[in-house]
Amino acid sequence: MSSEASxxxxxxxxxxSL
Incomplete structure (x- = not known):
């Protein structure tokens, strides 16, 4: 819950990532 949070x-x- 720190890198993938949109x-x-x-x-x-x-x-x-993009």
Whole structure:
């Protein structure tokens, strides 16, 4: 819950996967 947080967090930046 620290790297893949997009809809659950919101304030956290998206994962640098793309």
């Amino acid at each position: 809809s659950s967090g919101g304030v956290d930046p998206p994962p640098q």
